Amino acid sequence: MADLTLYDPFEKMQFSDEHCFLCGTTITKDQRTPVFGEWLQEKYKLAQKELLLLDKSVTTFGNLTIPCCDHCHLHHVLPLEQEIAQAAEQGFEGLQAVPEQRLFQWIGKMYYGTLVTELIKEVDPLIRSEYPVSEDPKMQGKFRYFFMVLQSLRVPMEFSDFLPCSLFLLKIDPKEDELPFEYQDELTTMAFSIKLGSVAVVCTLLDNGYIGRALGKLYRLTEGKALHPIQLAEFKARAFYAAYIFNVIPEYFIRPTKAEDSCLVIDTIVDDVTNEIFNPWEMTAYAHMLEEMLKPWSIREEEILKNPREPLTFLLDEQRSFKVIQEYSK
Ligand SMILES: [Zn+2]
Numbered sequence: 001m002a003d004l005t006l007y008d009p010f011e012k013m014q015f016s017d018e019h020c021f022l023c024g025t026t027i028t029k030d031q032r033t034p035v036f037g038e039w040l041q042e043k044y045k046l047a048q049k050e051l052l053l054l055d056k057s058v059t060t061f062g063n064l065t066i067p068c069c070d071h072c073h074l075h076h077v078l079p080l081e082q083e084i085a086q087a088a089e090q091g092f093e094g095l096q097a098v099p100e101q102r103l104f105q106w107i108g109k110m111y112y113g114t115l116v117t118e119l120i121k122e123v124d125p126l127i128r129s130e131y132p133v134s135e136d137p138k139m140q141g142k143f144r145y146f147f148m149v150l151q152s153l154r155v156p157m158e159f160s161d162f163l164p165c166s167l168f169l170l171k172i173d174p175k176e177d178e179l180p181f182e183y184q185d186e187l188t189t190m191a192f193s194i195k196l197g198s199v200a201v202v203c204t205l206l207d208n209g210y211i212g213r214a215l216g217k218l219y220r221l222t223e224g225k226a227l228h229p230i231q232l233a234e235f236k237a238r239a240f241y242a243a244y245i246f247n248v249i250p251e252y253f254i255r256p257t258k259a260e261d262s263c264l265v266i267d268t269i270v271d272d273v274t275n276e277i278f279n280p281w282e283m284t285a286y287a288h289m290l291e292e293m294l295k296p297w298s299i300r301e302e303e304i305l306k307n308p309r310e311p312l313t314f315l316l317d318e319q320r321s322f323k324v325i326q327e328y329s330k
Pocket of ligand 1: 070071
């Protein structure tokens, strides 16, 4: 019989180097797992690459590890990394064939790994964080629900009729590309993106697919196209901005289990009665996000908002079809 007990580190804020991030088992300080899979570090030479953390401290991709028991490392984390590594070998088509729930777990582990690193620091009385996320009750509630569904990595779990995120897979034109690996995540809005060579995966976690539906038309236009990196930057700006104005927190419930059950079934509720799903779209705030993403091309807000009703776009032409970009050098 499968053990379907979930672990809740938020109950006692049990974030330390002595507890497995995934199951809570007591471990020694040297039992850890890398946040970024070893294959990823090798393939994109990340070990020494610098990574900025939320508290503005700098670490490297190679040094970012989280407490993990041997069992979870061997039976849950490694098989997932191996599955994604093999799929990534096949490029876009390979990753497209990966079940969405597995991609969610893979992205979720990296996101949660960065979050846990922050939380471990925050509960340490010797380190005072300026804006502790752990003390914001709304964020804490969000993280708690997120970790609940992330545990599908360890505890067999079926999501009744939803995916706890939106996933976008984009093909990038290798001719135009200078950066084989890119990574970005935002702790509070839970927006995430990673680029592996000619594929980019953009993900908004814990939105139950709402952002996927909101950007569905645009996303479908990119199907079968190889995007210029500037188009990826714009797509990211739209997804990250949508995550920023996303205004609800989905709640998750475990269906009552019977002794013979081998899997948890999770139901969800999104309260769209007392809350709007999205806060209003504000053009200047969006332009600011786009400017941020377009930094490598030094395109400023004024240029983005030259026509305030139609902000600068690299994805759509005048007929609102996919825009073909030949060249746009930095
Ligand atoms: Zn464990």
